[in-house]
Amino acid sequence: xxxVTLGHDEGLLAPSLRLIATEVDRAFDLLLxxxxxxxxxxxxxxxxAAIGGGKRLRxxxxxxxxxxxxxxRERAFRAGMAVECIHVHSLIHDDLPCMDDDDLRRGKPTVxxxxxxxxxxxxxxxxxxxxxxxxxxxATHPDPSVRAELTLSLARSVGASxxxxxxxxxxxxxxxxxxxxxIARLQRLKTGALxxxxxxxxxxxxxxxxxxRRSLRGYARCVGLAFQIAxxxxxxxxxEAAAGKxxxxxxxxxxxxxxxxxxxxAARAQANLLSSQAIDHLADFGPRxxxxxxxxxxxxxxxx
Amino acid sequence: xxxVTLGHDEGLLAPSLRLIATEVDRAFDLLLxxxxxxxxxxxxxxxxAAIGGGKRLRxxxxxxxxxxxxxxRERAFRAGMAVECIHVHSLIHDDLPCMDDDDLRRGKPTVxxxxxxxxxxxxxxxxxxxxxxxxxxxATHPDPSVRAELTLSLARSVGASxxxxxxxxxxxxxxxxxxxxxIARLQRLKTGALxxxxxxxxxxxxxxxxxxRRSLRGYARCVGLAFQIAxxxxxxxxxEAAAGKxxxxxxxxxxxxxxxxxxxxAARAQANLLSSQAIDHLADFGPRxxxxxxxxxxxxxxxx
Numbered sequence: 001x002x003x004v005t006l007g008h009d010e011g012l013l014a015p016s017l018r019l020i021a022t023e024v025d026r027a028f029d030l031l032l033x034x035x036x037x038x039x040x041x042x043x044x045x046x047x048x049a050a051i052g053g054g055k056r057l058r059x060x061x062x063x064x065x066x067x068x069x070x071x072x073r074e075r076a077f078r079a080g081m082a083v084e085c086i087h088v089h090s091l092i093h094d095d096l097p098c099m100d101d102d103d104l105r106r107g108k109p110t111v112x113x114x115x116x117x118x119x120x121x122x123x124x125x126x127x128x129x130x131x132x133x134x135x136x137x138x139a140t141h142p143d144p145s146v147r148a149e150l151t152l153s154l155a156r157s158v159g160a161s162x163x164x165x166x167x168x169x170x171x172x173x174x175x176x177x178x179x180x181x182x183i184a185r186l187q188r189l190k191t192g193a194l195x196x197x198x199x200x201x202x203x204x205x206x207x208x209x210x211x212x213r214r215s216l217r218g219y220a221r222c223v224g225l226a227f228q229i230a231x232x233x234x235x236x237x238x239x240e241a242a243a244g245k246x247x248x249x250x251x252x253x254x255x256x257x258x259x260x261x262x263x264x265x266a267a268r269a270q271a272n273l274l275s276s277q278a279i280d281h282l283a284d285f286g287p288r289x290x291x292x293x294x295x296x297x298x299x300x301x302x303x304x
Numbered sequence: 305x306x307x308v309t310l311g312h313d314e315g316l317l318a319p320s321l322r323l324i325a326t327e328v329d330r331a332f333d334l335l336l337x338x339x340x341x342x343x344x345x346x347x348x349x350x351x352x353a354a355i356g357g358g359k360r361l362r363x364x365x366x367x368x369x370x371x372x373x374x375x376x377r378e379r380a381f382r383a384g385m386a387v388e389c390i391h392v393h394s395l396i397h398d399d400l401p402c403m404d405d406d407d408l409r410r411g412k413p414t415v416x417x418x419x420x421x422x423x424x425x426x427x428x429x430x431x432x433x434x435x436x437x438x439x440x441x442x443a444t445h446p447d448p449s450v451r452a453e454l455t456l457s458l459a460r461s462v463g464a465s466x467x468x469x470x471x472x473x474x475x476x477x478x479x480x481x482x483x484x485x486x487i488a489r490l491q492r493l494k495t496g497a498l499x500x501x502x503x504x505x506x507x508x509x510x511x512x513x514x515x516x517r518r519s520l521r522g523y524a525r526c527v528g529l530a531f532q533i534a535x536x537x538x539x540x541x542x543x544e545a546a547a548g549k550x551x552x553x554x555x556x557x558x559x560x561x562x563x564x565x566x567x568x569x570a571a572r573a574q575a576n577l578l579s580s581q582a583i584d585h586l587a588d589f590g591p592r593x594x595x596x597x598x599x600x601x602x603x604x605x606x607x608x
Contacts, residue, residue, distance in 0.1 A: 032464075042464050042472040093429060098421035117402035118475050121425065122468045125397060125432065129463030132436050136456035145448035151455050152440035159433030160336075160346050164426045168346040171422050 013294035020056045020063065020080075027081055031130070045115045045123035050088050053106030053244055055304065057227075057295070058083045058198050064291040065202020065216055078140040079150060079201045083194060085131035086158055090194075092124035094167060100249070107244035128158075141205060149204050157193040166190025170255075180261055184225065192224040215281045219292065222278035226299045229271040232257040233264060234304070243304045271300045317598035324360045324367065324384075331385055335434070349419045349427040354392050357410030357548060359608065361531075361599070362387045362502050368595040369506020369520055382444040383454060383505045387498060389435035390462055394498075396428035398471060404553070411548035432462075445509060453508050461497040470494025474559075484565055488529065496528040519585050523596065526582035530603045533575040536561040537568060538608070547608045575604045 028050040034043045059080025066076035095102040095110040096117060103113050112120035134140065135150050156162055166189030199220040203213040235247050236259050250257050259267045278296040282289040332354040338347045363384025370380035399406040399414040400421060407417050416424035438444065439454050460466055470493030503524040507517040539551050540563050554561050563571045582600040586593040 038473045038476045039464060039469045042469060046464065089429075093425055096422075096425060098425065118400075119472070121397055121400060121402065122464075122472050122475075124429075125393075125462075126464035126468045128429065128432055129459045129466075129468065131459075132455055133459035133463060136452045136459060138452075143448075144452040147452045148440045148442075148448040148455070151436055151452070155433045155435075155437035155440060158429075159437060160343060160350065160426075160430035162433075164430040164433065165343045165346060168423070168426050169342045171426075172342045 012290055013298055016060060016064075016291060016294075017055070017298075020060050021054070023077065024054070024056045024059055024081065024084060025051050027077070031081075041115060041119055042122055042126065045111050045119045046126055048108065048114055049092050049105075049111050049123060050085070050127065053108060054084070054088070055302075056080075056084065058087055058194065061195065061198035061223075061292075061295060062201050062205075064289075064295060065199045066205050067291065068202065068212070068285050068288050069206020069208050071202065071205045075139075075141055075205055076202065078134055078137070079205060080198075082131040082135040082140075082150075082154065083198055083201070085127045085134065086154065086163075086194060089124045089127040089131070090163055090167070092120050092127070096120060099167070099171065102246055102249075104240070104246050105244065107241075143207075146204055146207065150201055153200060153204070154197055157197040162189055162193035163191075166193070180258070183256060183258060183261070187225060187228040188221075191228055192221065195224040195227070196220040212284070215284060218281040219278045219296070222274045222281065223296050223299055226271045226274035226278065226296070229258045229267050229274070230300045230302065232259045233267060233271070234302075235259070236264060238303065268300075275300045316594055317602055320364060320368075320595060320598075321359070321602075324364050325358070327381065328358070328360045328363055328385065328388060329355050331381070335385075345419060345423055346426055346430065349415050349423045350430055352412070352418055353396050353409075353415050353427060354389070354431065357412065358388070358392070359606075360384075360388060362391055362498065365499065365502035365527075365596075365599060366505050366509075368593075368599060369503045370509050371595065372506060372516070372589050372592050373510020373512050375506065375509045379443075379445055379509055380506065382438055382441070383509060384502075386435040386439040386444075386454075386458065387502055387505070389431045389438065390458065390467075390498060393428045393431040393435070394467055394471070396424050396431070400424060403471070403475065406550055406553075408544070408550050409548065411545075447511075450508055450511065454505055457504060457508070458501055461501040466493055466497035467495075470497070484562070487560060487562060487565070491529060491532040492525075495532055496525065499528040499531070500524040516588070519588060522585035523582045523600070526578045526585065527600050527603055530575045530578035530582065530600070533562045533571050533578070534604045534606065536563045537571060537575070538606075539563075540568060542607065572604075579604045 028047065032043050032047050032050065034040050059077065062080040062083060063073065063076045091105055092111045094100050095105055096112055102110050104110065111123055131154065132151060135154060136147055141147050158164065166186055169186045170190055196217065199216040200213065203216050232250065234243060235250050238247050240247050258270065262270065275296045279293050282292055332351065336347050336351050336354065338344050363381065366384040366387060367377065367380045395409060396415045398404050399409055400416055406414050408414065415427055435458065436455060439458060440451055445451050462468065470490055473490045474494055500521065503520040504517065507520050536554065538547060539554050542551050544551050562574065566574065579600045583597050586596055
């Protein structure tokens, strides 16, 4: 078991996070010019949601995984933009009044508050489609079989057997089984499927062998769950200003979480263990995987 | 100019429509088995919206276009299922209270009425993803470049520069320019882009030449507009029981349509002219295009 060293990755991770945040904002700015017709409000809403404030963790995961196989960065970046489109789509729809009814996201009013509900539904739908438009474009990878594979796996991660199915479980008024296994299953669908896609996309872009891809899947499972537990801890202990979203919502809704079931100290220990297990999955990759190792530590250390 | 003969295609079109309706219902039944967990409501909502009652015009267009190039029917059918997923997705979201606020669709309560709004948003999102899952699967076409091309063009037809952009224009409270050109532009985005994709998918699956694909684009433009004008006429003159949806909504909302601007007789003449022009675009295809010719006539003759 690797010992998790906390707080020593500023040198590696912080510049990568700053760089990707700038690049993602710039790419969305170029992708979403405001048209000179009645659709301007739709584009403004997409820009409001997509530009500024995100951690851009998913694009970073794609790029970090792709680096293991020397994939040209611009290809990994396009796949990262695709998954970020899906992520922003899901935030817009999950924040709707009929869903989680949130008014604050990434430090700004949510889309239905800043615009209106109809525009929020359509902005989410448009970003959903944009993800596949980016992914299927020849610029993402010259081999169309790679693009088709990425498209197929992303669609599976997003639909009723993935993210949308997880959100449905999360909306159930009475959790039928409030045990750890049920919560872990919800997490695997709601957030784990998309995080798993990010790592797998790196392997697909690099046309990596089965063993390497299996290691990345193991890393993704551990990091995804560590992130979720850290999110649950932030929901209880965090600061709304730093998080940029409303906190203490799970408790108010009476939703069981890792923290409510385990208690905060045991949940934190579990998150740290998962972070360390994630790093163990990277043993065969050498120093090329240092960025992924830093992400695994960041998962459980961040304040937002 | 070909003379449009009305009412003589029962022999060709009606069996094709009945067959495709049965096949699409059966395929959705197999694609969407109800899971034994909390996601069951999501799948029930998807089944409610997707199974039963649709004209299945878009799958029929894909299959009829693919027939021109001797594409195996099961491939065209998968692409047709993909576009039907997108169509049903758009109906679910467009019917939401924050959008067109409809309570009746395909003769049944709309999804948010039969279930709830959150489930309707997620069912629409899940069908959106399912479209790309179906399309990117190797069963759709053995050549991945064909699948990637179909994915890219479908995503473009669906997002802010296509269907979602058209719905945004349609939601504008005050149409900025209530002239025919503005309405035609709205139609090209809101419904024309997806209908155009159906015909183009036939050509892509058949790896057809540029000349044939240009003819299909011309046919799609004319048929799409003819369908919209016929829909506007149905909204004024039709029977809700036959249509399976609420009518007289455009007039109540004060929305300009082809009928309100031209008057019903001139709008009908325009629709018939477009149907006939659509058929003209098929001149080079011979009897193989008879099904597409029948669809062009059906566009302006139907009662739903």
